[in-house]
Amino acid sequence: MSRDERNTWIFGVVAIIAYAAYVIVIISRADGGPISAVDYVAPLLWSVGLAILANIVANIVLGILASIASGKEAMIKDQRDREIFRRSEYIGQSFVIAGAVAALLMAMAQWEYFWIANVIYLAFVLSAVLSATARIIAYRKGFPWE
């Protein structure tokens, strides 16, 4: 497994776990009341911050373990890695655009900040998961959608 494929697994798994933890915290804080009344800002920032930190730590730790196991090759990034990254990011962008459009319409309709912030966060997570999935498929199967 190349360095970028390994990092993609970490990226996708961390994004799912961080978002799931955030949703659990929000639901538990609602405690039967209206969910939009929950103070979501701190949990959201913690979720994003810890996800970034977990990504960095996991990349370093697994990178060291991989280089011990398979030497210098575990750290090489080549043209195929760059192509796969570029194409998968392009696919993931669709959710960012969908989230931005949804947030724009919600703001125009004067929805509560809670829903606007959360639809944007959900779009970022879905974008991350979709691009990570596309990247892993590209590593394993090539580019079957092209």
Place this chain on the structure above:
Amino acid sequence: MGVKPTRVSNSIRALRFAHGEMTQADLAQRVGVTRQTIIAIEQGRYSPSLEMAFQIARVFQVPLDDVFQYGTSEGESS
């Protein structure tokens, strides 16, 4: 989901064996890519850039056509 092969086929595997049973790792090192990339090219899961194709041909000291072939129609190699 099945693997969709590219229309570019290649003779890298045969050329490796014809060149002293060169390993995928050796070829990868000489071209400057990962072993996974060589495996993906050999299996038709990835079409290399023109520059990488020339680099691979140069390792074997053969013309590009001896390494890569392009299918003239679906599933057919020239």
